[in-house]
Amino acid sequence: MMSYTGYVGTYTxxxxxxxxxxxxxxxxxxxxxxxxxxxxxxxxxxxNDYIVAVCxxxxxxxxxxxxxxxxxxxxxxxxxxxxxxxGVKDNLIFTAHFHSGDVTxxxxxxxxxxxxxxxxxxxxxGCHQVIPYKDQYLVPCLFMDQIKILDKDFxxxxxxxxxxxAGPRHAVFSDDEKYLYVVGELSNLxxxxxxxxKKIVNTVELLENGLSHVKDTAAIRKKGDYLYVxxxxxxxxxxxxxxxxxxxxxxxxxxxGKHPRDFVIVDDDIIVANRFSDSLSxxxxxxxxxxxxxxxxxxxxxxxxxxxxxENE
Numbered sequence: 001m002m003s004y005t006g007y008v009g010t011y012t013x014x015x016x017x018x019x020x021x022x023x024x025x026x027x028x029x030x031x032x033x034x035x036x037x038x039x040x041x042x043x044x045x046x047x048n049d050y051i052v053a054v055c056x057x058x059x060x061x062x063x064x065x066x067x068x069x070x071x072x073x074x075x076x077x078x079x080x081x082x083x084x085x086x087g088v089k090d091n092l093i094f095t096a097h098f099h100s101g102d103v104t105x106x107x108x109x110x111x112x113x114x115x116x117x118x119x120x121x122x123x124x125x126g127c128h129q130v131i132p133y134k135d136q137y138l139v140p141c142l143f144m145d146q147i148k149i150l151d152k153d154f155x156x157x158x159x160x161x162x163x164x165x166a167g168p169r170h171a172v173f174s175d176d177e178k179y180l181y182v183v184g185e186l187s188n189l190x191x192x193x194x195x196x197x198k199k200i201v202n203t204v205e206l207l208e209n210g211l212s213h214v215k216d217t218a219a220i221r222k223k224g225d226y227l228y229v230x231x232x233x234x235x236x237x238x239x240x241x242x243x244x245x246x247x248x249x250x251x252x253x254x255x256x257g258k259h260p261r262d263f264v265i266v267d268d269d270i271i272v273a274n275r276f277s278d279s280l281s282x283x284x285x286x287x288x289x290x291x292x293x294x295x296x297x298x299x300x301x302x303x304x305x306x307x308x309x310x311e312n313e
Contacts, residue, residue: 001025001026002025002267002309002310002311003023003024003025003309003310003311004023004024004025004266004307004308004309004310005021005022005023005024005307005308005310006021006022006023006024006029006264006271006305006306006307006308007019007020007021007035007044007051007305007306007307007308008020008021008022008273008280008299008302008304008305009041009042009043009044009053009302009303009304009305010040010041010042010299010300010301010302010303011040011275011301011303012038012039012040012041012056012301013300013301015278015300015301016300016301017034017037018034018035018036018037018038018039018041019035019036019038019041019044019051019053019066019070020032020033020034020035020299020300020302021033021034021035022280022297022299023310024266024269024271024282024307027282027284027294027295028282028294028295029271029280029282029295029297030297032280032298032299035066035070036066036070036071036072038053038055038056038072039055039056039057040054040055040061040082041053041054041064042054042082042083042084042303042304043083043084043085043086043303043304044086044304044305044306045086045087045088045093045306046088046306046308047065047088047091047093049067049068050065050066050067050068050073050108051065051066051067051068051306052064052065052066052086052088052093052108053065053066053086054083054084054085054086054095055075055082056081056082057075057077059077060077060078060079060080061077061078061079061080061081061082061083062075062076062078062079063075063076063078063083063086063093063095063106063113064076065108065111065113073111074108074111074112074113075113076106076113076114076115078104078115078118079097079100079104080100081097081100083095083096083098083104084096084097084098084127084128085127085128085129085130087129087130087131089132091107091108091109092105092106092107092108092116093105093106093107093108093113094106094130094137095130096127096129096130096139097127098126098127098128098142099124100120100123100124101120101121101122101123101124101125101126101127101141102118102119102120102121102127103118103119103121103127103130103137103139103150103154104117104118104119105117105118105119105154116154117153117154118154119150119154119155119156121139121141121144121148121156122141122144124143125141125142125143126141126142126143126144126167127139127140127141127142128140128141128168128169128170129170129171131171133149133173134177135151135152136149136150136151136152136157137149137150137152137154138150138160138171138180140168140169140170140171140182141168142167142168142169142185142186143167145161145162145163145164145165145166145167146159146161146162146168147159147160147162147168147171147180147182149198158198159198160180160193160198160199160200162182162184162200163187165186166184166186166187166189167184167185167186167187167215168182168183168184168191169182169183169184169217169218170182170183170218170219170220171183171193171220172220172221172222172227173195173222174242174244177195178195178196178244179192179193179194179195179201179244179245180192180193180195181193181220181222181227181242181247183206183217183218183220183229184217185215185216185217185218186215187215188205188206188207188215188216188217188231189203189204189205189206190203190204190206190227190229190240190247191203192204192245194245201245202245202247204240204247204248205249206229206231206238206240206249206252207231207234207236207238207252208249208252215233216231216232216234217229217230217231217232218230218231218232218260218261218262219260219261219262219263221263221264221265222242223265223285223288224288225241225242225243225288226239226240226241226242226288227239227240227242228240228263228265228270228290230255230260230261230262230263230272231260232259232260232261233259235254235255235257235258235259235260235274236252236253236254236255236260237252237253237254237255237260237263237270237272237283237290238251238252239251239252239253239289239290241288250288250289251289251290253283253290254292254293255272255274255281255283256272256274256279256283256292256293256296257272257274257276257277257279257281257296258274258275258276258277259274259275259276259277260272260273260274260275261273261274261275261302261303261304262302262303262305263305264305264307265285266307268284268285268286269282269283269284269285270282270283270284270285270290271283271305271307273299273302273303273304273305274302275302275303278298278300278301278302279296279297279298279299279302280296280297280298280299280302280305281293281295281296282294282295282296
């Protein structure tokens, strides 16, 4: 059985001190410990053998890069409050700020971070993710009911529009990138966008029993022909079968905790960060369906997870 090391970003509080690490093997999480002490490392991403995090410093908020021993390689401050998302493409780092409506492009070169471009979309736009797409970037803007399309220079050049109150939050592509699967945080709907026409071609309710009025969809992940989506206020994960633009909901089940802010899929397991129950839960997957939790451990205020195989270490 493959062994992995996981890293959890948190909201810093009286319970949490920074980024936590753990070992994952044979469906179990063990050896939970503080990886590095830093304030509000709300989102994490990989850059080769480095961990990139949005976080706070005495002089303001920005991005830090850490090695696998938890040592800071460099950090840069460029805003007053922490961004909610960080992503990586090659040596470029991009962040999204939910409240200020800013997206930021950084470069990491020779162990040094530099600011490349900072683009203001709109105050309180609800920018929640930056998704590389060919030579462009897609930015879901929750309160604008749009996904803004930026060129390689981080200039807005186009948009994808949703109905009022949709609240696009996060998205993943089909394997061929012909379709974008978008979760609406405020509508609790799954939208299928045709990337050729930039139009919505299908919509599916994420919850059962007509609960589409419930707000608070969070993370979305894809594994093969299936999508997995968490809804925080309901403490559930929805499973959908996808084939191009066709989507069918097949399961809605408990996340084994409260407020599933983020999760990862590792082999045939889902590891969920349940923020309000201060827990990580392991949910096995069998034939695409999620099974009952087989392991739960305590990690305070977990809001993002990244994983790494230990095979080559």
